[in-house]
Amino acid sequence: MTITQNRRSFLASSLGLVVAVSLPLRSRAQSGAALAFQPDGTDPTFAPNAFIRVAEDDTVTVIIKHIEMGQGPMTGLSTLVAEEMDADWSQMRAENAPADDEKYKNLLFGLQATGGSTAMANSYTQMRKAGAAARAMLVQAAAEAWGVDASTITIANGVLTSGDKTSTFGPLAAKAAQLTPPEDPPVKDPKDFVLIGKDRPKLDSHAKSTGQAVFTMDMDLPDMEYVVIRHAPMLGGTVASFYDTEAMKVPGVTAVRQIPQGVAVYATSTYAALAGRSALSVEWDDSAAETRSSAQMMDDLVNLAATGEMKVAEEAGDIDGTLTDAAQVIETEFRFPYLAHAPMEPLDAVIQVKDGSAETWGGYQFPGFDKQAVAGNLGIDPSNVKLNVMLAGGSFGRRAQPTAQIGNEIGAIAKAAGRDGAWKLIWTREDDLAGGYYRPMTVHKMRGALDAEGNILGWHDVVVNQSIMAGGPMEQMMEDGKDPTSYEGSTKMPYDLANLRVNWVRAESAVPVLWWRSVGHTHTGYATEVFLDQLLEAGGKDPVQGRLDLLKSDMTRDRAVLEKVAEMAGWDGQKVKGNKGYGVALHESFNTYVAQIAEVEDRDGFPHVTKVWCAVDCGVAVNPNVIRAQMEGGIGYGLGSVLFNALTLGEGGHVVEQNFDDYRMIRINEMPSVEVEIIESSMDPTGVGEPGLPPVGPAVANAWRALTGTNVTSLPFKTTAGA
Structure with missing residues (x-):
């Protein structure tokens, strides 16, 4: 069988390289299925494990078990392999792995899957070990070919050397392929890293920007x-x-x-x-269809917040007594609409x-x-x-x-x-937007207790939404009938709140729902950080210092990103300077810690975000370039959603939004300047695909409230602050 392509000659020009199972120099990342099929008969490539192929032309192809959809696993995981092999970055290639739940399973999920910002977290050691094994076998092959002791061989930039003998990887591939892979090869001490921690261009950028990439x-x-x-x-x-x-x-x-x-x-x-x-x-x-409008459904969620079956997601102290005895109780209700994912390729x-x-x-x-x-x-x-x-x-x-x-x-x-x-x-764009599987519509009903000095004594959050996990293969991940993805981020907060309760109420609808970039954190980050800002303001506290004072003693990574972003933005306690407002937010998701400060202007009654400062701690920064890109992308995606996006059902349950004209994305002139600082860390890396998103909404909301006095509790902003 031959795959043809009706619009580009790229594929045809690459088929001649099938024998070496390598990619053209100018197309370094692709679906392997789109480019070539495994050749029959003899194969000169060296494939020490399921993740690496070394070809006779010196190229090293890394098989990426996590789908590449713009978040960077092809580049990040290839960096790990290149580091341990001591390869030259120019020889690295990447392909998406085929379906194989055993060989390419996500070690955190138990099946082949990409999600939850887990690609780097579950692959860090695995891919380094794979690279180390390949390196060891190439060294052994060279030692046998040259008649030298393996300990005399060094590798740098893809070249093996022992005395006056040298070789690149390709000539050793066939011999290395006959060797037995080591079971547990040692990996580098981080102090010896050459590629990890350095900016590298993404392997898929050239092909995508020139139209060569095959989707x-x-x-x-x-x-x-x-x-x-x-x-x-x-x-x-x-x-x-x-x-x-x-x-x-x-x-x-x-x-x-x-x-x-x-x-x-x-x-x-x-x-x-x-x-x-x-x-x-x-x-x-x-x-069996959903016939309610979004307005009716939202009213029902609000009612459930008062009358529904409440499951306790987290509890500490005596919140009921604290609310009764408090000098001041502040109540706020946050409303979040359905959101479509709206990827560029339906x-x-x-x-x-x-x-x-x-x-x-x-x-x-x-x-x-x-x-x-x-x-x-x-x-x-x-x-x-x-x-x-x-x-x-x-x-x-x-x-x-x-x-x-x-x-x-x-x-x-x-x-x-x-x-x-x-x-x-x-699927057309209209199919995509009207096809369901949205971020769940959600209500947070929150109450906070303050003492006479303005200190926070108690915190109560009732979260109401549909379950993503219930009724499907993921239901086994629910905990005592609770779906943690529905309220994650509202529990296990870094703040020292002695009297606290978080309740979850499950809502029902025929509208299919699904995880949306940062899942529960997309709404919990907004509700918790905006409400916390309200409480600090009511108590006369500085929003940055107030958060620092509330952090538990062991929340050192939260503290580090918050202090760093305050330093970056030159925070001096002034929430309004001239015609600009400033707001801060801190949120950990997927084991990555992010703090952001937003600078906002009032343009005809609507917020225009001019700058966002972002500090992130994601453990070892494998490729800072990818990390910065994901923070920037998460900020842009999150900003568009809080300012403009709502997927609504009209009267009778019909989807209103059909395309980008009425479900509009943020435009280039609306994208703020973004400054990202990465906290140096020796911790194993965690994800960056989603954690940049949750803090931007509350940071903007807090800045807007400081500037105008308007507290945006019903998203998107266009429903509160004007279109």
């Missing part, structure tokens, strides 16, 4: 048909009946089939498929079925789930399904789908076709 949307197989699905307009609806007479009249439409997810239209082009879908007549069964997938086997390509974030889904739909053994993980044009959680939504859809499409063939499933 699922770019793929085109011989005789492939294009498929779009008419999904129910109301979330939870199903097909009652459909009429395809007019759709089948559209030139290029080859078939219309009902599948569990809706009605699929097959065609010889994307245009024909979309036109055929528009011509369909479908009657829907909305008996959901898509390609499948080819032939002789009882299937091969599929897609931006699969939980590939094992999708592989099982394809097999289940086709009624074949999973061993007969080859799943190739492609580069993904963003995700922010959308592709991390425990229900294997896209695997089920592409499998159902192939099954309904009733024959061998190839099909590409395409």
Whole structure:
């Protein structure tokens, strides 16, 4: 089988390098499935383990078990391997790993998965060991070839040396491939790091910026048909009946089939498929659909905050007595809307079925789930399904789908076709925004108790939202009927609050929900840090010093980032300077500590964020360039969401927002200047894909309140401060 591509000559030009299983010098990161297939017969590459291939041309290809969707695992994990191999950075390449839950499992999850900012955290030691093993085998191969003791051999910049003998990796690959890998090779002392801790350009930047990178949307197989699905307009609806007479009249439409997810239209082009879908007549069964509007649902959440079944997520001291006896009690209710992920590349997938086997390509974030889904739909053994993980044009959680939504859809499409063939499933932007799986709508009902001197005595937070984990394969991760992703970040705060209770109330809806970049922290970070600022202000406390005074004695990493960001911003206690307001927020998520200070102007009654200072402690900074980029990206993504974004259901439960004209992203002229400082650390690295997001919203809200006196408790800002 040959993969062709209809818009670029890049793929064809790279196929000549298949024998060496390496990548062109100018395209250093890609889905391996998109570029080449494993050659049959003799293979001259040296593959000491599941993660590394050394080719005769000296290239070192690192197999990345975490999907690359812009967050940087191809670069970060390749850095670990290069460091331990003493390779030269110019010879490093990266490919996404194929689906294999055992070989490429996330060590924190037990299956192959990308999420929770865990790529670096679970791979740090594993990938360094893999690189060290490869290095040891190359050294042994050189020692045997040269007749010298292995202890006399050094490696620097990809060159092995012993006396007057030298070699690059390639000439030793075949001999090294015959050796037995060491079981537990030693890794470097951090003081000897050459690449770790240094800025390196991302391996995938050149291919992506020049249009060479191959995404699922770019793929085109011989005789492939294009498929779009008419999904129910109301979330939870199903097909009652459909009429395809007019759709089948559209030139290029080859078939219309009902599948569990809706009605699929097959065609010889994307245009024909979309036109055929528009011509369909479908009657829907909305008996199980969500028919409430967002306003009605929010009212119901508010009522549940007072009357719902409250589960205790965390408790200390006597909060009820403290609230009763306090000199002052402050109450605030925070409201958070549904949010769509809106990645630049909507959901898509390609499948080819032939002789009882299937091969599929897609931006699969939980590939094992999708592989099982394809097999289940086709009624074949999973061993007969080859799943190739492609580069993904963003995700922010959308592709991390425990229900294997896209695997089920592409499998159902192939099954309904009733024959061998190839099909590409395409979602439009409208499909994506109206398709569900949103960040849950949430209410935080908060009460804080102050004494006569303005000190915080008590803290009560009632969190109300739907569970992401309940009812699916992740339900086993719930704790005593509680979903920790629903309230994470509102518990285990770094502040010394002797009297505290956090309650969670589970809400129900037919709207499917999913983790969204930083999951629970996206709303808990906002609610806790804005409410804390309110309490400090009411008590006459400085927002930075007040937080420092509240930190528990062992919260040294929280303290370090807070002190650093105050230093960066030149914090002097003045929350307003001229026409600018300043606000601070501190939040730990995914074991990464972040503090931010935002500078905000009032432009026609709406906040314009001019600068954000950010201090981050994520353990060892493997590649500072990637860390800064992720902090900047998280700030931009988070800022757009708090200022503008809300996915709303109108009367009758229909999704209102359909594209970027009414679900708008932050624009380039709205992006603030961002200054990032990384705290030096010897701790094992933690994630950076999500932790930059939670503090930016509350920092901006606190700055806006300081500047204008308006406390934004219902997001997005445009609903409170004006569009």
